[in-house]
Amino acid sequence: MENNKDLAKNETAAEKPEMETKKDSAKNETAAEKPKMETKKDSVKNETATEKPKVETSEVAAKDETATKQPKTQTNKDLVKIDTDIEKPSVVKENGKEVAVFKLGENKFYAVDNRCPHQGHPLSKGTTNGHILVCSYHNWKFDLRNGACLGKNGKDVPCYEILQKNEETFVNLGSSEEQKETKKANTFEFLKEGIGQKNQAQILSSVKNLLSLKTSVKEITEFAVKIVSKKATWGHNLASFVASVRLAENFTFAGKVETLTLGFMTIAESLVGVQDFNEVEKITPENFEQGKVDFFQACEDDDKTKARQLMLGVLEVEKDTSLLKDFVLEFATQHFYGYSHGLIYTIKAFETLDFIGWEKANLILPSLVTTLLNSSKDENTLYLDETTKLFESAELNLDEIWQKQEAEEKPFFSEEDNYIQILLEGNSKDVFEETLRLLENGVHFELLIDCHSLSAAERMIRFDLENENQLPSHSMLVVTHCLTHIQALRSTYRTTSSNILIRQLFYSAQMINYCKKFDLEENKSDYYKYDVIRRISSSELCNYLDRFYEEKRYVHAMEKVYQIGLENLNPNPFFRKIVSLIGKNSGNPHTLKTTLAIFSEYLALEDYENRYLLICALTKFIFTNQNKRKIFTSAQDVSKYLKLRTTY
Incomplete structure (x- = not known):
């Protein structure tokens, strides 16, 4: 099985961050690394606008403002004078380049390579609709402001800067760093427009261009934060976008583009109808x-x-x-x-x-x-009310309990199966008392999190999707958030040391136990029959996932997940495929967060033979059809069945 360090080998465009972990971790686990914080280049320069005749350049912000640039370091051979008195597109041929110049409105000029990147047809013969250029050969569409192709799999067309010198207008055929930074700024504006319009093709094209321009993921994240921070409440969108960043760091270029696009789509979807914040004055305290x-x-x-x-x-x-x-x-x-x-x-x-x-x-x-x-x-949530009362009535000494967590020597823990069984089958009081007993005995906090993670995976597998419409409206929400909360709890524990996490552990246990009421009844368990199967590769698994997703055959997919074998599963291509499948449903923010949580938990549980239950749980939720969904009664049944049906 690959460990987390092996994942780094697949990284090409962005480095991973350094995450501090607890020195006294019970398992010497290696946490999944985050993207390394790249330093934003200071190369973006403030350009001053003159009050000369305004000429909109092909490299100005996409919000349709006019600006005039004064060239700084370009040589004479880079600058080619253009005729501003044109009605139709003109063609400039210089320095081995052939550039089409378009005039849109009064004194608004844009320049792009004259050859369509599809099959080389002259773009000067195309038509324009606003800023959109349409090639007359196969109708490929490009945005004149940044050259972005508006098709999902299309290739962008190079664009060139229009600027003014001594009241004359030039096209800059050079490739200066300044021109690159200007294109980056334009692409961010193009992305902002795509988010506002929920235009997935425009978002994808923008993300692809930004990464091609070597824009750091840090800079892209800063942009997302600025978009989100203006809204009155950001709900899922920032958390989901960060999930996309964390997933993208494990993929190569194409995977990064698709995953970050999915993150921006969750922002676009969740900001619909959300008002901007009213500005407030800060209240500065004495200290x-x-x-x-x-x-x-x-x-x-x-x-x-x-x-x-x-x-x-x-x-x-x-x-x-x-x-x-x-x-x-x-x-x-x-x-x-x-x-x-x-x-x-x-x-x-x-x-x-x-x-x-x-x-x-x-x-x-x-x-x-x-x-x-x-x-x-x-206290206003019925399923947590009893835990809150138990917690308060116990009058726990949290400092004393936490001191045992900071002891260098931890007791040997061999009660995982018993604790998991209580989490799944016990009542609220049983769960509270057993969790408290283990904490007071000094059992390592992260080992208890491990048990919660495996229990939550089984709870997801047991969930009664067949009768989902008859369950409380919050049922799916609680079940999926069992794992996202556990992953957040583990991340917090690995980076901080505070006894307030004890209360969160009790809440986690109660969530898992509460969801018992959403289990499929045992007599409704439905097993599919297959022929004996052989071991498969990671690439074969991804092909199967594509096919089974279209057919909504989630049990087949779960079987293939187990069939690949723990020692052979490379999580990167598997989760890359899952992200792609999520995108087909426009990217539900809950699904994106749950996917990251399961990815992180799968890596954290590398010492557990049954961690594949996490993958099975995720596969079920990605693949199931809401009109025809059946599920195994318990994760143990899944394990037993798959082992019986699998050859080595």
């Missing part, structure tokens, strides 16, 4: 401690505006990242916000800021405050 007191009081009073103002003020007076993390984490875990979104969104916000820099915290954390305060709390 950090006073700011925390005032902030928590505003949260208890449900004063969202004041809480935002105080968060901005706290960020002004305190710059220590570790203190800020502890403060925000305390806020996010005081209640079990919105089906575990409190911890999920918070850890994604931390990952984002660790990536792009905490100086941008004012763009993310105030929005996080509003998002969580708009969510339900544990």
